[in-house]
Amino acid sequence: MTATTLTAGASTAGDGFLFEGAEWDFEMVRRVYAAIETIARDDLGLDVYPNQIEIISAEQMLDAYSSVGMPLMYAHWSYGKRFVRDEALYRKGYQALAYEIVINSNPCISYCMEENTMAMQAVVIAHAAFGHNHFFKNNYLFQQWTDASGILDYLDFAKRYIASCEELHGHEAVESTLDAAHALMGQGVFRYPRAAKLKFAEYERRRRERVERETRDYRDLWRTVPGAAPAPTGDLDEQDARERKLRLRLPEENLLYFLEKNSPTLRDWQRELLRIVRNLAQYFYPQRQTKLMNEGCATFVHYTIVNRLYDKGLISEGALLEILHGHANVLTQFDFDDKRYGGINPYALGFAMMQDIQRICVAPNDEDREWFPEIAGREDWRAVLRDVWANYRDESFVRQFLSPNLIRKFRLFAVSNKASDSSVRIEAIHDAEGYRRVRSALADSYDVSANEPDIQVVDVDLLGERSLVLRHTLRNGVRLAEVDREATLRQICRLWGHAVRLEETPIKAC
Amino acid sequence: MAQFVDRRLNPRDKSLGNRQRFLRRTRVEVRRAVDKAVAERTIADASKGGAVSIPTDGIGEPQFHLSNESGEREYVRPGNKEFVAGDRIEKPKGGGAGGSGREGSESGSDQDPFSFALTEAEFLDILFEDLELPDLVKASLKDVSAKEFRRAGYTNDGATPNLAVLRTMRVSMGRRFALRRPTKADVERLEAELAGLEGRAVREPADEVRIGELSRDIALLKRRQRAVPFIDPIDVRYNRFTPTNVPRSKAVMFCLMDVSASMGEREKDLAKRFFILLHLFLKRKYERVDIVFIRHSHEAAEVDEQEFFYGLDSGGTVVSSALKAMIAAREARYPAADWNIYCAQASDGDNSGGDSRDCVALLAEAILPQTQYYAHIEIAAEGAINSDDSRHTDLWRAYAGLKEGASNFAMARVATRADIYPVFRQLFARQARHGGAP
Numbered sequence: 001m002t003a004t005t006l007t008a009g010a011s012t013a014g015d016g017f018l019f020e021g022a023e024w025d026f027e028m029v030r031r032v033y034a035a036i037e038t039i040a041r042d043d044l045g046l047d048v049y050p051n052q053i054e055i056i057s058a059e060q061m062l063d064a065y066s067s068v069g070m071p072l073m074y075a076h077w078s079y080g081k082r083f084v085r086d087e088a089l090y091r092k093g094y095q096a097l098a099y100e101i102v103i104n105s106n107p108c109i110s111y112c113m114e115e116n117t118m119a120m121q122a123v124v125i126a127h128a129a130f131g132h133n134h135f136f137k138n139n140y141l142f143q144q145w146t147d148a149s150g151i152l153d154y155l156d157f158a159k160r161y162i163a164s165c166e167e168l169h170g171h172e173a174v175e176s177t178l179d180a181a182h183a184l185m186g187q188g189v190f191r192y193p194r195a196a197k198l199k200f201a202e203y204e205r206r207r208r209e210r211v212e213r214e215t216r217d218y219r220d221l222w223r224t225v226p227g228a229a230p231a232p233t234g235d236l237d238e239q240d241a242r243e244r245k246l247r248l249r250l251p252e253e254n255l256l257y258f259l260e261k262n263s264p265t266l267r268d269w270q271r272e273l274l275r276i277v278r279n280l281a282q283y284f285y286p287q288r289q290t291k292l293m294n295e296g297c298a299t300f301v302h303y304t305i306v307n308r309l310y311d312k313g314l315i316s317e318g319a320l321l322e323i324l325h326g327h328a329n330v331l332t333q334f335d336f337d338d339k340r341y342g343g344i345n346p347y348a349l350g351f352a353m354m355q356d357i358q359r360i361c362v363a364p365n366d367e368d369r370e371w372f373p374e375i376a377g378r379e380d381w382r383a384v385l386r387d388v389w390a391n392y393r394d395e396s397f398v399r400q401f402l403s404p405n406l407i408r409k410f411r412l413f414a415v416s417n418k419a420s421d422s423s424v425r426i427e428a429i430h431d432a433e434g435y436r437r438v439r440s441a442l443a444d445s446y447d448v449s450a451n452e453p454d455i456q457v458v459d460v461d462l463l464g465e466r467s468l469v470l471r472h473t474l475r476n477g478v479r480l481a482e483v484d485r486e487a488t489l490r491q492i493c494r495l496w497g498h499a500v501r502l503e504e505t506p507i508k509a510c
Numbered sequence: 511m512a513q514f515v516d517r518r519l520n521p522r523d524k525s526l527g528n529r530q531r532f533l534r535r536t537r538v539e540v541r542r543a544v545d546k547a548v549a550e551r552t553i554a555d556a557s558k559g560g561a562v563s564i565p566t567d568g569i570g571e572p573q574f575h576l577s578n579e580s581g582e583r584e585y586v587r588p589g590n591k592e593f594v595a596g597d598r599i600e601k602p603k604g605g606g607a608g609g610s611g612r613e614g615s616e617s618g619s620d621q622d623p624f625s626f627a628l629t630e631a632e633f634l635d636i637l638f639e640d641l642e643l644p645d646l647v648k649a650s651l652k653d654v655s656a657k658e659f660r661r662a663g664y665t666n667d668g669a670t671p672n673l674a675v676l677r678t679m680r681v682s683m684g685r686r687f688a689l690r691r692p693t694k695a696d697v698e699r700l701e702a703e704l705a706g707l708e709g710r711a712v713r714e715p716a717d718e719v720r721i722g723e724l725s726r727d728i729a730l731l732k733r734r735q736r737a738v739p740f741i742d743p744i745d746v747r748y749n750r751f752t753p754t755n756v757p758r759s760k761a762v763m764f765c766l767m768d769v770s771a772s773m774g775e776r777e778k779d780l781a782k783r784f785f786i787l788l789h790l791f792l793k794r795k796y797e798r799v800d801i802v803f804i805r806h807s808h809e810a811a812e813v814d815e816q817e818f819f820y821g822l823d824s825g826g827t828v829v830s831s832a833l834k835a836m837i838a839a840r841e842a843r844y845p846a847a848d849w850n851i852y853c854a855q856a857s858d859g860d861n862s863g864g865d866s867r868d869c870v871a872l873l874a875e876a877i878l879p880q881t882q883y884y885a886h887i888e889i890a891a892e893g894a895i896n897s898d899d900s901r902h903t904d905l906w907r908a909y910a911g912l913k914e915g916a917s918n919f920a921m922a923r924v925a926t927r928a929d930i931y932p933v934f935r936q937l938f939a940r941q942a943r944h945g946g947a948p
Contacts, residue, residue: 026514033512051512060517063524078571080532083525084626088561091627107513114518129512175531183572335589344588411590417601418582426597429590442586453574472574478581480574487572 018314022117029053032122033129039308040130044301045382048133049108049148053125056111061097062086064111068284069101071109072155074162074276076178102128104136104287106148119319120326126305131298138390139293141286144193151283158276165269177270180491181256181277188256188281191449244460251456251471254278255492258457264466265497274495289448292394296350300358300385303327303351333410344442349410356403357385367404394446402439404430414441453480455502467499468492474506532569533632539564540628544636548787548931560633563623634794641791641938643761643799643852644883644918659751668748682745691738692731700728761850761882762800763792764836767818768857770807770827777889781856782819783930784887788854789815791938802839806832808862812839829861829905830868837876846880853877854885854937859903866908873909878916885937886921 018035019028033053040046056064066083067073089095099116103109110128112121136142147154166174181188245251252258259266260274287294306327310320333348334341360368361381369376375384392400406412413429414437427441428434444450459469470492472480480502492500533540543562593599628636664677704724707717765785769778792799803818804810807825810832836853844851861869878884888906902910912919922933 026516029514033514037512052515053512054515054517056517059522060520060524066525066528075527075531077528077531077535077569080525080528080530081569081624083529084532085624088626111517171531171534175535179571186573333588335591336587337589337591341589344586410588412586412588413590413593414584414586416582416584419578419580421601423598423600426593426595426599427584428595429593431595434595438586441584445585451576453576455574474581476581476583478583479577479579481577481579484570484572484575487570488574491572 016313017316017319018309019118019122019319020316022119024116024118024121028118029121029125032118033125035309035312035314036122036126036130036305039305040126040134040301043308043382044130044304045386046130046134046301047137048130049106049137051129051133052107052109053129054109054111055114057114058090058097061101061111061113062090064101065097070103070155071152072159074155074159075166076182077175078182100124100128102132102136103151104142104146104148104283105151106137108133108136108148117322119315119322122309122315122319123302123306123323123326126302127298130305131301132294134301135290135294135297135389138386139286139290139393140391141289141393145286146283154279158280161272161276165273169269174273176494177273178277180494181274183488183491184255184259184495185277185281186452187455188254188278189285190254190257190282241459248457248460250460251458253454253456255455255457255470256281259492259495262460263496266495270495285448286393289393289395289446292346292350292353292446293389293392293397294350295346296352296354297385297389299327299331299347299351300354335411349406352406352409353397353401354385356406357381357388357401360403371403372401395443395448398439398446399443402442404432404435407435407438412438412442414438450475465499466497467501468496470500470502472502472504474504477506479504533636536564536569537636539568541636541639544628544633545931547633548637561625561627563625566624569624634790638791638794640940641795641935642940643763643792643796643850643938657753658756660754662750662752664747665750666747668750672748672751674747674749677747678741678745681747682741685742685745686738686740689738690734691740692734697728697731697735700724700731704728760798760800760848761796761852762802762840762844763788764802764804764839764851764853765789765818766810766832766836766853766855766857767803767805768807768827768829768832768860769805769821769823770860771824772827772860773858773889776892777858780889780924780927780930781887783927784856784924784934785854786819787930787934791934800844802836802844804832804835804839806835810835827860827862828865829857830865830872833869833872833877837872840880851881852883852885853881854887856887856889857905858889859905861903861905866905869905870908870912873912873919874915878912878919881918884916884919886919887933887937888921888923890923890925892925 018032033051040048062083064071065086066079068079073079086095090097097113099113099120101111108129110124110133112124112128116124136148142148162174162178248258248262256274256278260271260278263271266274306315306320306323309315310317331345331348331351333345357375358381360372360376361378361384364372364376378384388397388401407430411430414427414434415424416427417424428437430438454473454475455470456473457468458471461467461469485502489500489502540562543564547560547562664674704721707713707721707724710717713721765788767781767785773781789801792801801815802812803815804812805818805821805823806827806829807823808828808831809825812835813821832855840846840851873884886909888903906921906923909919909921913921920937922937924930924933
């Protein structure tokens with residue numbers, strides 16, 4: 001089905017436009033969706049999950065806000081807290097609601113607000129249902145860590161399971177376990193894929209092979225040879241500790257996983273709650289690492305699609321202007337000394353970088369050829385961008401593709417800040433000496449795991465008082481904030497059931 | 511092609527459960543905020559719900575954070591104007607956040623109170639939590655009972671409005687299965703096959719045979735459908751209701767308010783606030799409590815709600831007139847044998863000479879023995895609440911003697927708006943019927 005046949009069949013819109021005015025209805029939305037899909041697939045070559053577009057009211061948007069954007073979620077007071085706060089802010093007019101929310105699921109669910117004008121619905125569909133959707137489906141982090149087809153079923157399970165626990169064990173018990181688990185959400189993810197667990201048969205085969213080899217190669221004579229290594233005597237404690245660490249697979253960075261598997265006090269249902277919280281933390285982990293790219297990709301896609309719609313004569317100039325106005329609002333980047341400054345706007349920088357890559361592909365200058373020899377002048381910017389969207393995360397994306405051109409445009413500068421000093425130092429600005437330093441510092445700031453405390457379980461005293469030893473490895477001497485530190489440790493204590501000790505050590509030079 | 515789903519008609523209040531969990535967790539703080547709201551706003555406004563603020567202490571969600579008061583870090587900012595590499599810039603002093611002043615937006619906001627809006631129902635629930643009319647069932651349990659219809663299974667006959675549709679359909683389905691009534695799909699399948707055969711341009715002899723068979727089968731199925739009805743009168747079930755005796759507490763609250771000239775604007779306002787609170791409380795917690803409003807100056811009159819709260823009247827003060835009016839109303843409509851009787855009285859303590867003794871006599875002999883609970887509040891002059899006994903009013907001193915003998919009599923004084931709610935709580939706190947004047 002092509003867009004042109006669609007417009008021919010459209011009786012309401014004049015001049016071949018898909019729509020006119022602000023009002024929308026489902027028939028119109030379908031028509032626009034089909035036109036957008038044609039461009040997204042045939043022109044941009046996007047590859048998306050099937051779309052499910054849901055129209056919701058403002059109140060339902062607030063509901064979705066409070067349950068971390070998911071269509072269903074288990075019950076917990078903190079979501080109620082978020083709901084009452086967002087509701088109060090919204091009713092007083094302090095906070096506008098998002099135009100859309102999109103969920104990394106298969107089919108990919110996008111929520112669109114009923115209040116959006118038709119032009120905004122078109123943008124939202126292009127942005128969420130194609131931009132984000134393509135990113136979810138193709139980016140390696142999402143492929144590696146999330147199961148888009150299973151997430152909704154899993155949430156349904158989690159919701160029912162937690163409700164049944166509340167019935168069986170009481171609200172308070174469930175609540176305190178969930179509170180404790182939520183406190184560790186930041187330390188509840190695996191950052192590196194772990195070695196696949198051996199199937200039992202395989203494990204057994206290897207064990208037998210090993211025993212056979214040892215039996216075959218055994219020579220008692222060797223024991224009598226002078227100078228042979230003595231039988232391991234060593235310190236028994238040390239040996240014990242080594243064995244224990246091996247058995248518990250220490251050190252372990254995923255505290256929730258460790259507690260779920262090894263806590264001596266938790267009951268089975270509590271372990272299951274920990275697993276649910278941990279799985280959700282893991283599900284959201286890729287999104288936190290790709291905010292810049294994800295928004296950049298979606299914004300670039302909607303911008304390109306809307307312009308193509310206009311070029312094809314499918315939307316009016318008025319609609320285009322309305323869309324570009326909204327687009328410009330979202331993309332504003334305030335300067336660091338502006339009162340409204342709230343960090344680097346991922347929409348602005350992400351979109352600018354995508355456009356910049358397109359420019360480098362199509363019309364490179366000498367500087368681009370020097371900095372980006374692989375893509376400069378490659379013409380097929382669509383393929384380049386698709387490759388970028390599939391194989392990078394924010395940190396590597398900035399490290400690879402932030403161009404001097406953009407550093408100049410955003411007038412980026414790097415500041416170093418030593419807590420003990422009374423002043424900060426400007427390390428680099430947008431000049432030839434500074435580009436690399438700025439780019440590298442910015443990339444570092446997008447490295448999620450480097451900006452979170454690195455806390456690992458290093459030892460457990462299983463025989464004695466059963467205390468748990470955590471180690472915070474300091475990066476650049478940055479310690480844990482006093483705020484919440486004790487409160488969080490108390491929550492770990494609650495899950496572990498015995499004493500918990502946290503030691504802070506500086507990073508070891510390798 | 512995408513699926514389009516209109517979710518706008520889905521059930522509302524998806525977050526209700528979470529909201530309730532949140533309120534349960536912050537109960538103590540929210541209670542405090544509600545108490546404050548009652549003292550500060552007009553009751554009519556306050557009872558509509560609205561914004562309350564609570565401290566963030568109890569609702570923190572602790573996590574490990576990195577401190578910005580130690581170590582060193584490097585970050586990138588946009589919008590450079592005049593800096594060149596190597597510049598040093600003084601950090602703002604006393605920003606609290608030891609790091610860069612530009613990161614200050616996040617810190618500090620933790621300390622702000624957490625504001626949100628309560629609904630009217632939530633507000634009133636919290637406001638009247640743990641309050642009750644004392645001894646509510648004592649009198650009624652003896653002989654007062656009422657009939658109420660309760661659900662009691664199903665029955666084969668009844669009135670059409672009581673038709674139990676689901677049960678009827680279930681029975682009907684069972685019968686249809688048992689009697690092998692052909693379904694619509696069965697017939698349609700054969701009809702489709704028949705239409706297919708008949709539509710063929712060239713028919714084989716076998717087709718003709720099959721057509722004959724099909725026509726016969728269809729006719730048979732249809733006859734069977736007619737013979738075994740979809741819903742038979744024997745399927746129909748009705749909800750059964752059976753009358754049950756339920757003990758019902760009938761209660762009446764007499765509100766007596768002094769509106770004499772000695773009650774100034776302030777006193778009247780305080781008295782009205784007390785009664786508005788009482789009125790809200792009774793309406794919220796006890797659907798079937800009758801309320802009788804009596805206002806008096808030198809003579810008393812039973813009035814309606816509107817007149818009681820908003821009417822203008824003035825004159826001398828004879829408190830006993832109100833007590834007499836109350837006794838008269840009780841004799842006429844609320845015999846003590848059948849009713850739990852409550853009374854709340856508000857006055858500034860002024861009374862015409864000698865009348866206080868009459869009041870005490872009336873209370874001791876005619877009213878208190880027949881009453882579950884009698885609460886008297888006195889609107890004191892501002893600042894008088896802490897003064898010694900000698901400055902107590904005539905009426906207060908007279909009533910104080912009563913307190914000794916009657917456990918169902920309580921009295922308290924209020925001097926400011928802020929006193930009203932605590933006094934109200936004290937008077938109607940659960941299991942606190944001995945609560946008296948401080």
